[in-house]
Amino acid sequence: MKCNFCEHKCDLTKGKSFCGMYKDEGGKVAELYPDKWCTYSPSRIESVPFYHAYPGSRSMIIGTAGCNFRCKYCSNSFIACQDPADVQDVMFEFSGEKLVTMAKKLGCHNIIFNVNEPAVSLPSLMRVSEYAKKEGIPMGCLTNGYTTEESTLMLAEIFSFVHVGLKGFSNAFYKKYVGVNSIDPILRNIYTLSRHCHIEIASPVIENVNDHELTEIAEFICDINPEIPWHVFRLLPEHDMKESKYPDIEKMNKALESARTYLPYIYFHNFVGSNWVNTLCPKCGAVVIKRFSLGCSGDRLDEFLAPGNVCSSCGTKIAMLGTKVGWCEKREKECV
Amino acid sequence: MSLAIIDARQWQNRFDLESGQQMEKSNPVADMVSTVLSWNPYPGDVDEKANEWVTRTALDLVDQYEPNLVCLSYVQQFFAHRHFAHSKADWEKMCVNAMAEAQKFIEISGYTPVIVGTGGMISLKGAMDLSGIDGLAISSNWSARYCGVHQPSKDDMALIHKFMAEGKIERIVTKEEWIDLFKSEQPDIQIHQDEALMPDYLVVSNEGYTFKTMGTTLRKPVNIPENNFKVPVYTGLGKLDDLRGIKPLVRSNLIHHKIALILVEGVGKEFFPKDHSMCRNGCGWFCNEPGDSFYLTLSTGKHEPFAYPAGYRSFDRDAEITKFPFSGYMLSVPENTLALDYSGKSIAVGNRSMFMHMMFGVDISVECFARNLFNQGCLGVVHRMDKYGM
Ligand code: SF4
Numbered sequence: 001m002k003c004n005f006c007e008h009k010c011d012l013t014k015g016k017s018f019c020g021m022y023k024d025e026g027g028k029v030a031e032l033y034p035d036k037w038c039t040y041s042p043s044r045i046e047s048v049p050f051y052h053a054y055p056g057s058r059s060m061i062i063g064t065a066g067c068n069f070r071c072k073y074c075s076n077s078f079i080a081c082q083d084p085a086d087v088q089d090v091m092f093e094f095s096g097e098k099l100v101t102m103a104k105k106l107g108c109h110n111i112i113f114n115v116n117e118p119a120v121s122l123p124s125l126m127r128v129s130e131y132a133k134k135e136g137i138p139m140g141c142l143t144n145g146y147t148t149e150e151s152t153l154m155l156a157e158i159f160s161f162v163h164v165g166l167k168g169f170s171n172a173f174y175k176k177y178v179g180v181n182s183i184d185p186i187l188r189n190i191y192t193l194s195r196h197c198h199i200e201i202a203s204p205v206i207e208n209v210n211d212h213e214l215t216e217i218a219e220f221i222c223d224i225n226p227e228i229p230w231h232v233f234r235l236l237p238e239h240d241m242k243e244s245k246y247p248d249i250e251k252m253n254k255a256l257e258s259a260r261t262y263l264p265y266i267y268f269h270n271f272v273g274s275n276w277v278n279t280l281c282p283k284c285g286a287v288v289i290k291r292f293s294l295g296c297s298g299d300r301l302d303e304f305l306a307p308g309n310v311c312s313s314c315g316t317k318i319a320m321l322g323t324k325v326g327w328c329e330k331r332e333k334e335c336v
Numbered sequence: 337m338s339l340a341i342i343d344a345r346q347w348q349n350r351f352d353l354e355s356g357q358q359m360e361k362s363n364p365v366a367d368m369v370s371t372v373l374s375w376n377p378y379p380g381d382v383d384e385k386a387n388e389w390v391t392r393t394a395l396d397l398v399d400q401y402e403p404n405l406v407c408l409s410y411v412q413q414f415f416a417h418r419h420f421a422h423s424k425a426d427w428e429k430m431c432v433n434a435m436a437e438a439q440k441f442i443e444i445s446g447y448t449p450v451i452v453g454t455g456g457m458i459s460l461k462g463a464m465d466l467s468g469i470d471g472l473a474i475s476s477n478w479s480a481r482y483c484g485v486h487q488p489s490k491d492d493m494a495l496i497h498k499f500m501a502e503g504k505i506e507r508i509v510t511k512e513e514w515i516d517l518f519k520s521e522q523p524d525i526q527i528h529q530d531e532a533l534m535p536d537y538l539v540v541s542n543e544g545y546t547f548k549t550m551g552t553t554l555r556k557p558v559n560i561p562e563n564n565f566k567v568p569v570y571t572g573l574g575k576l577d578d579l580r581g582i583k584p585l586v587r588s589n590l591i592h593h594k595i596a597l598i599l600v601e602g603v604g605k606e607f608f609p610k611d612h613s614m615c616r617n618g619c620g621w622f623c624n625e626p627g628d629s630f631y632l633t634l635s636t637g638k639h640e641p642f643a644y645p646a647g648y649r650s651f652d653r654d655a656e657i658t659k660f661p662f663s664g665y666m667l668s669v670p671e672n673t674l675a676l677d678y679s680g681k682s683i684a685v686g687n688r689s690m691f692m693h694m695m696f697g698v699d700i701s702v703e704c705f706a707r708n709l710f711n712q713g714c715l716g717v718v719h720r721m722d723k724y725g726m
Contacts, residue, residue: 038554039554040467040550041550041551042651058651063554076554078554078555079554087556089556090548090554090556092465092467092468092548093467093468094467094468098468105472106472106550106651107651107652115554236710236711236712246344246345246346248346248347249344249346249347250347271344271347271712271713272342272344272662272705272712272713272715273342273344273349273351275349275358292356292661294661294662294707295344295705295710295712296707296710296712300661302356328652
């Protein structure tokens with residue numbers, strides 16, 4: 001009995017699975033902890049960070065427990081890398097319907113799954129999406145992209161906007177720092193997702209480890225669609241890499257210079273006060289969206305200067321899912 | 337105009353503190369703070385060296401700026417004990433070390449100390465889950481005792497009363513009763529936020545219990561503050577019996593003394609010198625937890641539970657107002673703080689994030705820029721450029 005939710009394809013009859021979130025139940029894959037969430041809190045969409053979807057909107061952030069990766073630098077290891085059985089006492093229990101009701105109660109425009117990997121909780125997320133769709137609440141997520149072809153399509157069915165982590169560009173990097181043997185499924189899935197939903201891509205950069213792969217990543221993104229926003233994250237040394245050096249900001253930024261000539265939406269952040277979080281018009285270079293970076297404590301929209309998603313200087317269309325949403329817009333319209 | 341200098345390790349950037357606009361301008365006091373920041377990378381909130389960082393950075397600033405008033409916060413032991421279990425011996429050692437760092441600063445610098453403990457901590461006995469109520473329950477990352485409940489249904493109140501019957505909840509008070517409690521002692525008490533966003537009820541837990549609601553941290557607390565209605569204060573400057581007496585005591589003695597006001601969080605009286613006094617912390621059934629109301633009471637000499645009230649629907653404020661982006665949930669520089677109108681020089685250093693630049697009204701502050709234990713570097717703030725070189 002194999003789980004087909006990610007490329008580990010764990011045999012569930014052989015004890016605990018890699019992520020610890022599924023079991024074999026009469027020949028079917030079943031969730032061990034359905035409808036259990038580690039958080040539900042309102043946050044700015046930029047803090048996730050989605051930069052090109054519903055700017056300024058209020059998102060309800062959710063997550064579960066467990067992960068199918070073991071990134072050495074995981075910043076959520078206290079929830080993602082623990083045995084899910086050990087953290088159940090901190091979880092909240094909400095049915096899909098109740099979670100959507102909560103999003104409405106909190107005046108949220110959308111729901112974003114971003115603490116751990118959605119592949120480990122797909123049936124619960126399916127149930128949430130059923131109600132979210134009824135209520136017209138869009139859903140987004142962060143994923144490491146290690147899903148199977150079938151479950152990638154499930155992701156695309158649940159989520160209309162997806163942030164995919166492309167953590168390096170070699171099998172060697174993925175093997176050593178993430179714990180999986182091949183990057184191929186991730187590249188395949190990025191392509192698939194780009195055809196079904198709005199995507200943004202995030203790559204953590206570790207000096208002298210994967211910074212030489214940045215150009216290959218940029219070229220790969222460009223081949224799919226140069227308008228895909230690419231977030232390059234300065235590594236925040238955490239978990240097993242706590243003792244690592246903080247990457248040199250100027251040097252890493254220089255390494256992105258050539259990619260900026262063919263990818264118009266490159267952002268370099270995950271550190272406080274970054275100078276590289278504004279959106280510039282791809283044609284005339286005017287600032288069309290101003291943001292403020294607070295590093296991993298969350299970015300925020302400062303000014304949206306592209307009404308109708310169009311550069312007010314030259315009229316060029318800015319790639320965007322939806323358009324600016326006021327922080328209190330949803331609440332004023334729908335909530336008590 | 338206040339200048340914020342971000343140090344993200346080997347890289348700095350300057351901003352206007354209030355607007356968040358980037359500032360390129362160089363000036364001697366900003367350059368001095370930049371240098372001190374570059375000498376002292378922050379080890380991290382729960383790192384054993386985090387308190388030593390406070391002492392070292394403060395001594396560097398004292399050398400460069402020669403202030404009359406120094407405000408320090410030592411918080412590593414509080415963060416570490418909140419999130420991780422320690423044996424009794426290890427916890428005692430952490431408290432002893434925190435007090436030793438304060439002592440080290442005093443010995444090297446020669447300042448006259450006023451040392452304040454926020455009181456001891458206790459193992460978490462349990463968390464009451466109010467997440468599923470019909471109304472909305474809100475507690476905060478750093479509050480254990482208080483939870484705000486908005487628009488509760490009959491069933492919600494029945495659930496809260498059930499917890500009360502189980503001995504986990506001490507009291508349920510209406511918003512009006514909460515405000516009246518403070519008005520009875522301080523008729524001019526200010527409610528700085530939109531009163532309509534305050535909870536209809538404040539639910540107060542019994543010691544050792546906390547809440548599971550929106551706003552509580554993903555990192556489960558292991559130890560939480562005791563109900564510290566009295567906290568230890570050590571000073572040779574005069575007798576004190578209320579936290580509110582610290583501001584007038586410090587201000588009146590600054591004429592003759594260089595003073596260091598030092599907060600040591602999570603530490604109770606057993607770690608203080610024998611001749612400490614116990615000071616009242618709060619009003620009636622309300623004791624300040626280590627947090628904004630504690631710092632503001634200390635710094636303003638007034639009760640300030642409603643600056644950022646517990647259970648407040650802060651997310652319903654207009655988040656598009658992006659003032660003070662580096663100051664977390666704080667929206668403005670508080671009034672009447674300890675050094676705001678002091679003509680001498682003052683600094684604050686500590687590992688209590690934005691409290692250092694917001695709570696004391698000092699000329700210059702240096703603080704950790706860590707959120708939820710993620711170490712992102714340091715922040716230096718220069719509120720007053722004019723006093724440098726005086
Ligand atoms: S989702 Fe979990 S159980 Fe399923 S294959 Fe992946 S790691 Fe294994």
